[in-house]
Amino acid sequence: MIVQRLREIQNRHGHLPDKDLRDLARETGVPLYRVEEISSFFPAFVLERTDPAPTVVRVCRDMACHLRGAGELLDPKKGLPALADQLSKETGKKVCVEGVSCLGRCDRAPVAWAERHPMPEHVHAWVYAGKSRGELEHLVRTLATGGEAPPADDDAKYAPHTNATTPVEIDVYAREGWPRDYRAVKKFIDFLAALPRGLQRPPRDLGGRELDAFVKENHPLLAELKAAGLLGMGGAGAPAYQKWLDVWREPPGEKYVVSNGDESEPGTFKDREIMLRMPHLLVEGVILAGLMTGATAGYIYVRHEYLEQIHELREEIARAEQIGACGPNVFNTGRAFPVEVFESPGGYICGEQSALIEAMEDRRSQPRNRPPELTTNGLRDKPTVVNNVETLAWTPFIINRAGTSYAGRGWHVPGEGKTAGFGGRRLFSVSGDVKRPGVYEVPIGLPFRELVESPEYCGGVIGKLKAIATSGPSGGLLPARLPLDPKLDEKKRAEAVARIAERSKNDAEVMDWFIKTYMPPGETSVDLLGVPLDLNFFRNLNSLLRLPVEAMLGAGLVVYAEGTDVLDQAVNFTEFYRNESCGKCVPCRLGSQKLVQIGSELIASRATGTRAEGAGADVKEITKALQLTSICGLGYVAPIPLATVMAYFPDDVAKKPNGA
Structure with missing residues (x-):
């Protein structure tokens, strides 16, 4: 290569x-x-x-x-x-x-x-x-001057802040006291051995509930992923079950599994800890995905800055081969499934799944136009599962303990007789102005307040909370209190809950609880720390509040205290996207630079006490152009940092805050 x-x-x-x-x-x-x-x-x-x-x-x-x-x-x-x-x-x-x-x-x-x-x-x-x-x-x-280099700050020597209760649940082997013997892989191998006619793929015309029933009967361990409700942990939140199902349904032949460990989004470092301290979970997840979808090889794509993680993964793959969990003859079945590490050439854009595949195929890492999707035309134009590191690392837990066991570990709304809540657990990276920055495994749906303030997790803000970047730079900066639209009366709130109920009764009950708790009549803003850490809840919240800029939830959270110059921070976010644009889409290449220029002009005009006329309109126009024309998500999110600051922090746009 x-x-x-x-x-x-x-x-x-x-x-x-x-x-x-x-x-x-x-x-x-x-x-x-x-x-x-x-x-x-x-x-x-x-x-x-x-x-x-x-x-x-x-x-x-x-x-x-x-x-x-x-x-x-x-x-x-x-x-x-x-x-x-x-x-x-x-x-x-x-x-x-x-x-x-x-x-x-x-x-x-x-x-x-x-x-x-x-x-x-x-x-x-x-x-x-x-x-x-x-x-x-x-x-x-x-x-x-040629002196001896000071000792490096190796990740392995660093004791990261993490959950006070250890080991975390994702490491089912450590929690159960089991040897790291790849028993989830063995479980699937034993299932295959018991099938009289081998694993039967569903007919191409089967869909909906009939397809789900077929999978449950003929491929029950795959059905566990659906029961778990496991979503992609890299940002988009696509169901893992659907990707695996789509690749399994493709005719037998060359297929691949790729773990996306190119964790290059600023503020995100959870996969770093999984790959370094729990590499067996990721390697087993790749093997499971490969065997369960009929794939022929697996790759773990890792950013080149993760030197120790690459080493640990290669050591773990060698150990897995030695015990027969992967390699030329998986647990004496005669089936080969090799796994190897692919060290990234570098660049944020490689985290986009199709750009990652381009790099693996010895091309410039520029996102592909889709369709076709990677599940049919991925690596080497063959069906390919691409999953985030954490997504794959949860699969040994799910296969060993059942999908419903994972789904039952979410956060539930408080109150006697309350049954509504969320499913599963996930990891968040938290940095910035908190007392204990680190990687924390939490129940999905846990309110921000618990993660940020609880001694179990971050231990509180250093100072008074001003803003949170809830999705690295891509979600911009949200204020400690989100503004409420004055037109959002009780009738419209009830209508919003009814619309949500058409899709999910549980989601509607959660939203109803949230409205009653944090949006009582007469309230003009919503406490951000009360918002549950759940992807779907964020989407419903956008619909309910009609926020001026879309709120997003990712794996990397950065907390900012009072005194922070959020305009300066937003310009920094925008510079990141300008620097990392691959240049394939002309509107993105030029638009990201224009956004940096607008942000710089806002800072300059603030210093002179003048107004940068038309900046808001320009950002809106660029946002529309980029979101309509960009092939990948970079162009979609590049305008959001400036847009959030202009919408939520007008005082910082007009005047540099004291202490900044």
């Missing part, structure tokens, strides 16, 4: 020497321009012609790191880049300090990635987290 070979060369040298590119083209039998087409696309690849520096320190510039002063650290005149220029002159060797997109250690901000080539054997970077400016200046000076 060209991409993987390029990654190996980059890891070895810190850049891509021209000679190595020519050798790679010759060895793989592809034209040199194809190799250069790929190597020039990914921001993490450094070409020799760019005069790479032997010493490079990259400081994360996004979200939590920006909140912790990354902007000042990267100031070209007063920050670390100025020190690098000075050291370059003093030593005669180029030293580079530059900004980089999120490094996935938001709970230990600010974070730096350092290299000095030639690197020690088996090491291609050091990660430093939570360091002061003085410590980072010492790091740059030490590396530039």
Whole structure:
């Protein structure tokens, strides 16, 4: 694979020497321009012609790191880049300090990635987290002058804040005291062995309840996913059952399972902990998905900045092969199912599932037009399941303990006789202005207040809550209190609940409880901390409140206290999308830059006490254009950060807050 070979060369040298590119083209039998087409696309690849520096320190510039002063650290005149220029002159060797997109250690901000080539054997970077400016200046000076690199802040050495009650439920092996023996895979193997005619696929014309009944009778372990209500944990929330079913229904032959571990969304780092501390769950989830859908191979796609996670996954795959859980002969069935790790070439866009597949096929990582869907035309144009790391990691629990056991672990509304609630559990990454930033497993539907304030989880806000980014940068910033439309009277509230009831009686009962608790007559705003952490509830809330900007829920939550300049934060979010746009969609490429320009003008006009006329209208027009024309979600969400701040924080748009 060209991409993987390029990654190996980059890891070895810190850049891509021209000679190595020519050798790679010759060895793989592809034209040199194809190799250069790929190597020039990914921001993490450094070409020799760019005069790479032997010493490079990259400081994360996004979200939590920006909140912790990354902007000042990267100031070209007063920050670390100025020190690098000075050291370059003093030593005669180029030293580079530059900004980089999120490094996935938001709970230990600010974070730096350092290299000095030639690197020690088996090491291609050091990660430093939570360091002061003085410590980072010492790091740059030490590396530039040839001193011994300070000990890196390895993820394995870091004791993350997590649930006070351990082990978490997702690790069914640890909770039950079982050996990590892949018993969920064995359970499916035993089921197959008991079938007299093998696993029968449903007829193509079968659908609806008849299809569900067929699956329940003929493929009961797959039906457990439906009973669990397991959704994708990467952001979109697509049912895992549907993806697996769609791939299983395809004719036998080449099929694939791909775990998306490219966790590059700022504020999100939950998969980091699963891959490092519970790799057996992910490897078993990939194997289960493969065997249950008739796939022929599995891949775990991991961002290249997760060095330790890649190592742990490869070690776990080797262990699984040794005990027969994957490889050429799965538990002596004669069936082969190899699993391997694919190290990402780098770039946020690789997290989009079709762009990820493009990278795996040695192409520029640009999202595909769909349809066709990946479940029919995925990797190598074959049916492919693509699931988030956490989604797959929950499947051993579900197969071992039953889907209803997982579904019954959600949060339920309080009150005597109340039965309405939510199903399942999930992990959230929380960073920013909280006392205990970390990764927390919670019942789905748990109100924000419990996660943010409870000593079981984050332990409270450092100061008074001002805003929460509820979906990394993609959901923008929501205020501590959401405004209520004055026209939303009791009649319209009742009508909204009735509409929800047409789809789900349970959801309607939950919304009715929420309205009575947090939206009594005469109330003009809603306490954000009372909102349940559930994807569908957020969607219903948008419909009910008719919010000026769509509220979103993702896996990464960043909390901001009073005194934060949310306009500055929103411009930072927007710069992230500008920096990470793949450029395929012209409206996205140009629109994201225009949004950054508008945000910068708002900050400049605020400083001079003038008004940036027409900014709101411009953002609305760009939002409409991007959401109509963008192939992937990046273009859809890029305008949201500025839109939320202009809608919910007009005071910050007009004047910089005190203390910011």
